[in-house]
Amino acid sequence: MTTSTALLLADLTGVAVFAASGASAAVAKRLDLFGVVFVGVVAALGGGIFRDLVIDEVPPLAFGDWRYAVTAAVTAAAIFWLHPQFARLRTTVLVLDAAGLALFTVTGTLKALDAHVPAVGACMIGMLTAIGGGLGRDLLTGEIPVVLRREIYAVAALAGSIAVALLSAYGAATAVPLTAAAVFVFALRLVSLRRRWSAPVPALRPPRTGARGPQL
Amino acid sequence: MTTSTALLLADLTGVAVFAASGASAAVAKRLDLFGVVFVGVVAALGGGIFRDLVIDEVPPLAFGDWRYAVTAAVTAAAIFWLHPQFARLRTTVLVLDAAGLALFTVTGTLKALDAHVPAVGACMIGMLTAIGGGLGRDLLTGEIPVVLRREIYAVAALAGSIAVALLSAYGAATAVPLTAAAVFVFALRLVSLRRRWSAPVPALRPPRTGARGPQL
Amino acid sequence: MTTSTALLLADLTGVAVFAASGASAAVAKRLDLFGVVFVGVVAALGGGIFRDLVIDEVPPLAFGDWRYAVTAAVTAAAIFWLHPQFARLRTTVLVLDAAGLALFTVTGTLKALDAHVPAVGACMIGMLTAIGGGLGRDLLTGEIPVVLRREIYAVAALAGSIAVALLSAYGAATAVPLTAAAVFVFALRLVSLRRRWSAPVPALRPPRTGARGPQL
Numbered sequence: 001m002t003t004s005t006a007l008l009l010a011d012l013t014g015v016a017v018f019a020a021s022g023a024s025a026a027v028a029k030r031l032d033l034f035g036v037v038f039v040g041v042v043a044a045l046g047g048g049i050f051r052d053l054v055i056d057e058v059p060p061l062a063f064g065d066w067r068y069a070v071t072a073a074v075t076a077a078a079i080f081w082l083h084p085q086f087a088r089l090r091t092t093v094l095v096l097d098a099a100g101l102a103l104f105t106v107t108g109t110l111k112a113l114d115a116h117v118p119a120v121g122a123c124m125i126g127m128l129t130a131i132g133g134g135l136g137r138d139l140l141t142g143e144i145p146v147v148l149r150r151e152i153y154a155v156a157a158l159a160g161s162i163a164v165a166l167l168s169a170y171g172a173a174t175a176v177p178l179t180a181a182a183v184f185v186f187a188l189r190l191v192s193l194r195r196r197w198s199a200p201v202p203a204l205r206p207p208r209t210g211a212r213g214p215q216l
Numbered sequence: 217m218t219t220s221t222a223l224l225l226a227d228l229t230g231v232a233v234f235a236a237s238g239a240s241a242a243v244a245k246r247l248d249l250f251g252v253v254f255v256g257v258v259a260a261l262g263g264g265i266f267r268d269l270v271i272d273e274v275p276p277l278a279f280g281d282w283r284y285a286v287t288a289a290v291t292a293a294a295i296f297w298l299h300p301q302f303a304r305l306r307t308t309v310l311v312l313d314a315a316g317l318a319l320f321t322v323t324g325t326l327k328a329l330d331a332h333v334p335a336v337g338a339c340m341i342g343m344l345t346a347i348g349g350g351l352g353r354d355l356l357t358g359e360i361p362v363v364l365r366r367e368i369y370a371v372a373a374l375a376g377s378i379a380v381a382l383l384s385a386y387g388a389a390t391a392v393p394l395t396a397a398a399v400f401v402f403a404l405r406l407v408s409l410r411r412r413w414s415a416p417v418p419a420l421r422p423p424r425t426g427a428r429g430p431q432l
Numbered sequence: 433m434t435t436s437t438a439l440l441l442a443d444l445t446g447v448a449v450f451a452a453s454g455a456s457a458a459v460a461k462r463l464d465l466f467g468v469v470f471v472g473v474v475a476a477l478g479g480g481i482f483r484d485l486v487i488d489e490v491p492p493l494a495f496g497d498w499r500y501a502v503t504a505a506v507t508a509a510a511i512f513w514l515h516p517q518f519a520r521l522r523t524t525v526l527v528l529d530a531a532g533l534a535l536f537t538v539t540g541t542l543k544a545l546d547a548h549v550p551a552v553g554a555c556m557i558g559m560l561t562a563i564g565g566g567l568g569r570d571l572l573t574g575e576i577p578v579v580l581r582r583e584i585y586a587v588a589a590l591a592g593s594i595a596v597a598l599l600s601a602y603g604a605a606t607a608v609p610l611t612a613a614a615v616f617v618f619a620l621r622l623v624s625l626r627r628r629w630s631a632p633v634p635a636l637r638p639p640r641t642g643a644r645g646p647q648l
Binding site for chain 2: 488544549550556557567571574575577579586630631632
């Protein structure tokens with residue numbers, strides 16, 4: 001198996017896991033078969049589509065290579081019928097999801113750097129590649145995105161993308177250090193799940209909303 | 217009347233119908249005049265803007281040709297004042313909406329194929345051209361998108377875009393077969409409305425949400 | 433201080449103000465630190481990212497110049513800890529927000545015109561540059577966008593962008609008239625806040641939603 005075949009397989013595994021997460025959320029909202037597949041595809045491919053739009057790689061890979069869409073759609077359709085069994089696999093799913101997060105972070109950051117995006121922007125794009133699909137999934141199912149509410153999820157992606165940008169700046173963006181960065185994201189995500197780490201929430205008594213609402 | 221004039225007229229009819237559907241949803245949510253026009257314009261032009269971004273036709277037609285925006289805005293503003301009369305036209309609106317769906321599906325798929333997007337991606341883009349505006353409308357008005365919940369709507373668009381891609385692959389993407397594809401989408405949508413066909417929904421006892429939430 | 437330095441400072445002030453508005457909304461929803469920063473960054477940079485995507489300036493300025501992201505993120509993080517003090521600054525915030533609205537309207541419209549977008553499209557893009565971040569903020573926090581519901585906010589931006597397009601059409605898009613256009617947006621927004629002007633809302637008895645829902 002060549003490196004590029006291995007990378008494609010890893011990428012499609014990430015797509016499948018994210019599609020399963022999107023399809024599960026859609027099943028929980030009682031969407032129909034089409035809705036379940038659609039939300040699954042958005043969860044799997046949304047982050048990559050956003051990445052490709054901002055680095056001007058058009059058409060985005062998700063539309064240019066049929067294996068991405070087919071992997072996402074078939075996985076989501078499978079969840080539609082198999083969701084009771086799938087629910088029992090929760091630990092497996094969380095582990096695979098962490099792997100997808102790690103992989104999309106590293107490849108997204110690298111693609112942005114390759115497209116000559118400066119380091120800060122490339123880190124933002126790498127993180128958005130990893131969490132963008134989940135944001136889309138939550139918006140489509142009427143939820144405030146879960147990555148904004150609790151847990152070390154996006155933060156693990158951001159830390160990984162910074163690691164990749166640093167490696168690249170020092171000319172060390174080769175296979176072994178990049179794999180180490182992916183393992184770091186994966187481990188950070190799993191440890192934070194295990195220990196229930198989460199980002200701090202605001203102190204009590206938040207201000208009223210509608211800063212733009214009331215009279216001057 | 218030349219073919220291109222006929223196509224423009226058909227396109228603007230689709231824009232007007234989708235603008236009316238967006239404006240109606242906004243009126244029902246008691247948005248103000250600006251909000252009604254804005255949601256109408258998004259419903260009418262959102263799908264096409266997405267299509268043009270992913271095939272790198274910039275600026276998108278919706279910003280490049282003023283007739284699109286003006287048609288959408290004027291229609292939506294008219295609905296703001298005339299919505300009680302409009303509500304009585306429900307059957308007419310459903311028929312026109314099906315026509316808009318059919319037209320946007322065919323033109324969206326063709327534009328993607330012309331931009332050298334492979335067939336699977338072109339079908340996805342064609343369908344998203346047709347349903348994207350409705351997705352934007354529902355997100356802006358705080359609803360889970362209706363196309364994800366019931367009915368044969370997006371599925372009709374997807375079937376039509378596959379027909380267009382097949383015609384194109386066999387060199388038969390000429391006026392008559394393409395018109396037949398549009399009529400097929402239109403008819404499939406209307407028959408499914410009439411017979412209350414809908415996509416299947418998941419079996420009972422969905423798994424809890426938050427596959428990403430709990431402890432490992 | 434050169435003109436371009438002055439413009440950059442003005443731009444970053446607008447970014448900071450919009451970031452503060454986004455972060456405040458996120459604090460009110462009890463998002464975590466990451467969520468507060470993320471919503472702040474989207475509110476500050478979302479409109480500009482959309483503008484740059486539709487005029488094909490890639491990567492968008494928000495990813496290409498680190499000062500934008502850092503200004504937005506630092507401001508939003510400050511609000512996370514200082515929000516009780518910030519809430520007392522309501523009048524100041526409303527004034528700064530109006531200044532950001534005015535500035536983003538003028539620069540967004542100009543950039544679209546410079547990218548050869550026709551006048552009507554450039555006005556739409558200018559307005560979306562100014563209100564796009566607020567739309568993103570409200571979608572992420574699960575609200576129907578406030579600009580669609582009441583007040584003269586987007587309408588002030590639209591009026592300003594039309595003024596800029598007219599100035600440009602008559603070859604008068606120079607520093608003084610453009611500044612006057614920005615002051616006009618700023619003043620219109622503040623006066624409408626002070627006098628509680630708002631756009632009209634629909635007459636009673638809206639039609640039922642779901643124009644696409646029921647049987648034919």
